[in-house]
Amino acid sequence: MFKYQTQLLITKMQVNIGLIGIGTIGAGVVKILGKNSKLIEQRTGVKLNLKKVCDVKLDNAKSLGLKPEQLTKNADDIFKDKSISIVMELIGGYEPAHTFIMKAIKAKKHVVTANKAVIAKYGKEIFEAAVKNKVNVKFEAAVGGCIPIIRALQHSYVSQNIKKIYGILNGTTNFILTRMEEGMSYEDALRKAQQLGFAEADPSFDVEGKDASQKLGILAMLSFNSWIDTEIRTEGITRLSKNDLIYADELGYKIKLLGIAKKDDNEIELRVHPTMIPKSHGLAAVKNELNAVYISGEDTGEGMLYGKGAGQMPTATVVVGDVVDIARNLDCASKIDMSNKLKIKDSSLIKSKYYLKFTVLDKPGVLAKIATILGNNNISIAAVAQKEIEKDIVPVIIITHTAIERDLIKAVKEINSLPIVKNETVLIRIEDLG
């Protein structure tokens, strides 16, 4: 028999919380607590009291309505305060976020974070420390902004063998690809994203796929109960041109930067790269800065969650959701099982269909040469299309049947070395998401 902490059902209670970091997300949390505390109390009986707020800069504290007695520049003031039960870490980046989270846990405080980088890199250490110190660590906001994907995996699908995950996990790149679909160049689309605040001045973390890769690692950890300590094979969107999106469209596809996780017995396949997906698929309809996670489970079949993957208020909303869950004693998810020691599949062995764009001289026999090399490498051709000539140079599009990545890479390398080939061949993997 087990016991219930049933008083929570009916008793109202106040919970003291601490906040580290009042940048974008932190300020959002302060705003939500300001305007919606009554609503939270009405719905749950929990009264959240933001007792201490810490940041190195406290310039915006006053405009957020914070009082001097709430403020500190020393995070230890939070860790040492025995009345504080839950600490929100909303600084971002590896340090001092990681150190603060560990300090909070050791001070027996529950932690809520939006920090994908720290969870992806230090998750194992953090969750082990949480169990040891009997506290919870929640991180819904770390993946997919306000999309309740972490909660779905940990709760609704707790009995579920997850087979596949396809995620549009980065809003910046999805925004850029949406603009490129409309005919903008990569450079213009990136500039537009920067103007609108969807991309950083140095956009490499997003456009190279690293952000998506960290988030995919977290989803894979939860889905497959295995710590992911291998670098995930990651390719960004910087080599795509708007023509690739136009040609894809003509072929019935959209191009999305997908995080892909597949489980097959004791091996998992993990990769982040631009992917051609059928236009009719739900993921293809996810536009602009939105994020989406498509899950295929053994019993649940196909499902998808989508919404704002970033932004102040959406992200802050689920941070507050995590805090309330802990306050209601609803979540003991810090026991994140990672006992499966799953092997990550060698990325050269993955199987896929491919879109290949060769840029060749307009001469007789060119296609024959390319086709011969593909054939010699066990790659079978599903469709060919020759595009309009631009100054003696012709883009030739080839769609392959399913091939092994290693063979494909070898063939493309051979073809790239032919004198008739003028630019490096563009290679985009195709997922039919069937």
Added chain:
Amino acid sequence: MFKYQTQLLITKMQVNIGLIGIGTIGAGVVKILGKNSKLIEQRTGVKLNLKKVCDVKLDNAKSLGLKPEQLTKNADDIFKDKSISIVMELIGGYEPAHTFIMKAIKAKKHVVTANKAVIAKYGKEIFEAAVKNKVNVKFEAAVGGCIPIIRALQHSYVSQNIKKIYGILNGTTNFILTRMEEGMSYEDALRKAQQLGFAEADPSFDVEGKDASQKLGILAMLSFNSWIDTEIRTEGITRLSKNDLIYADELGYKIKLLGIAKKDDNEIELRVHPTMIPKSHGLAAVKNELNAVYISGEDTGEGMLYGKGAGQMPTATVVVGDVVDIARNLDCASKIDMSNKLKIKDSSLIKSKYYLKFTVLDKPGVLAKIATILGNNNISIAAVAQKEIEKDIVPVIIITHTAIERDLIKAVKEINSLPIVKNETVLIRIEDLG
């Protein structure tokens, strides 16, 4: 300060559960417990023990691997068993499901149900009894099958002012509409759905929108914290023809049976009816028997969850998810606040754009007559299209600007009484989902 039941984080424990009803969903739960109990234990430390199973017919018990000592035809054997903590009610329908749920609650047992009808009709009584008896009642499977929408509303979005919900809440009708889009008649599509097990022999509960209406009521209750005791204005799909779907397509729309809930200060708008939505919208991509819920929150903006809205294993998965949550003592959600006494907006006062299909004789002056009546009733026309003649009868499609439902109904009634109008006018509301 509040206390945590921290032993749950690290201790393994066995929880005895009882199951009433081994029809489709119940059998699914037995299967999942059979094959995935180890996975649940690995992930959460909870070992679920299916101690008693009750049904009036126990014919399939043996094939499910249940042992004689687990079986009973008397539900009281479950309620009286002090070692059982959680009861799953998976009979469906109002009675005896409602009576069994109340008995379980009074016997201080937590309840998990997939029963939308009982929650929609007796929810207030059930949740009040649950608080009084200090137990939880969970019902994720009651709306949207395995889509984690209840959990999202109760947890992730607990701080959120929900503004609008648009739901494709019934798989049967969505399957039929998908077939009609492809050119099938309503009758053939219904027959197809029946052959595939997506529609009952008597399909009226689904096709008349009643199933969707119950689910919408539950979502509105959770979103707006108000008990919904008014009948929801409901219109099914039986009056649609495949031509309506084709004309809608030409105009850039899909037709979906939507449950719509909108909150505006102290009034809520609730309705279920066929709705024209832009083709480019995520909801338009939800096909076949899938369900989807689109939520617009004050801070979260737009988001959507979609997946299998029915079926044995998807539904059983989230039933098990609810059981595990209770076993982990994770959920005290029985405190479902319904303290808002919100007024349901008079459905004759709703505002919408409309698609109107008039079937008229091919004579001069017909359009002028229709336009005059619309104008006299304050209805302004956005677009007109005349379709191909069929035996002297012409379908005339009019798209209106935003109008008040009362005015529209009055105008259509007047127009229907004109001798030139041969069939009852088809009226479909348009939502731009902006």
